[in-house]
Amino acid sequence: MAVIVKQVELSWLDRTYFWPIFKGMVITMRHFLRQITTRTKDRYTVQYPDMKREMPEGYRGLHELKRFEDGAIKCVACFMCAEACPARCITIRAEEFSDLNLTQGFEEKRPAIFKIDMLRCIYCGYCEEACPKDAIWLRKDYELAAYDRLSMQFGKWDLMNTYADVDGKARLTQESEKEIKIHHGDTESTEKR
């Protein structure tokens, strides 16, 4: 397809070069003055390590495994996320916990191992969609880097603590789970009530 190039008739003033050049210089000077008088935080450039951009709603960044208020994990180890994951980066091993299954006759499951291989994860958010318990969220942290491959394997405790500092929650450890376990498995007190 031929393109017809529009011939522009330049005016006498434009053909001298100097007037258009002068106009252009006024434009660049305006940009210069505007940029130099703008405060750093109002400029277009986000100076990354010093300033950080607020990510938009719905941004899919680093995962968080959500917890109840007492610190118990929300995940029930249903494997829905692992099934949905197109990158096959989620590894779960379930375990039963609490004594309720003995006394009341039903099971409570939770992940003994919940591992996400961050090097494989493509941050598609399918796990978040698949989760029936809203237990895994992809949130706004995007600063994910490590010096070796092993540190990019995020385990259960890593994933539960990813946003602990941001949200002002307590960091959970294996020990804190034991306490919760005692609390949950406190069958005597439940029976008394």
Added chain:
Amino acid sequence: MDQLSALLHMSPATLWMAFKVLLVFAGPLTLAALMTWVERRGSAMIQDRIGPNRAALFGKWRLLGLPQLAADGIKAFMKEDLVPPHAHKFLFWLTPILAFLPAALGFAVIPFGQSFQSGGQTYHLSLLDPGNGMGMLYPLAIGATAVYGVLVAAWSSNNKWAILGGMRASAQMVSYELGMSLAVISIFMTTGGYDPHQIIAAQNGMWNVGPQFVGFLVFFTCMFAETNRLPFDFAEGESEIVAGYFTEFGSMKFALMYLSEFIHLVTASALIVTLYFGGWRVPFVGNPGVLLSVAAFLGKTLFFCWVFVWVRWTLPRFRYDQLMKMGWKVMLPLSLANFLFHAFLMFRRG
């Protein structure tokens, strides 16, 4: 001055000369180094960017990015000094000097302040005193030798890009020299002398830029071509000839050649100021004295340095044929017409 010279076992004239040499050498060098900073930060500001601001002294004081100069210098010194195997070794080593010297030498005749008297002796604030017989011809001649730096760089590196870039740059410099010289000649004619001191003295009350505006435009444009700066930077072209005659140069050799371009720029601004903007003269002050005159000269020179940067980040490049057309068909006739017009005016006035 006398006491100090007695202390150093020098005659006052020698001491004064040594002082001036230091000043004239270190001044443009410092300005050129600063100009690399101005160019980078200024271009950033023009393009709504921020520019290099992370280099910091001891990792603490950023000082608007000025430590970047030191960082670049250290980096240039520390880098491996590579001479390509098929290059002409001697000329390759000579090139940075050939590029650097004409740029630095051009400043020698330019008066950067008003002459003053002390102890019955007149001190001139230019490296070469008036009446040296060279006058403004000297910077023009020295400026012309800058072509050798370019050409030797191109031939010695034995690289097609370098040769193409060098040929382009030298053809451009030679063809724009004509228009420039004719513009300067009409200045010589109207001021009646070719010594910069005389030219500045003649600009009392009215700077040359007023009556010689066309000449100024021609000279100014030719200065862009002479200093190989955008919109006429045909020495290099990323898409066609990589870095032109710089291509094979690395480490401090490259830094020196890059710096000499900026010294060229400073010298060019000083020439423009001397020829067309009254040198050290201050408007409405007949006799500004040493300090004020030096400040005025520095201010004007810095302004024109900034204009060089400003124009660079405003205008796109010309095409090479457009450049040649402009040099030969616009600049040369224009400055010739300017010359004839002023000759005619002088003839009518008698």
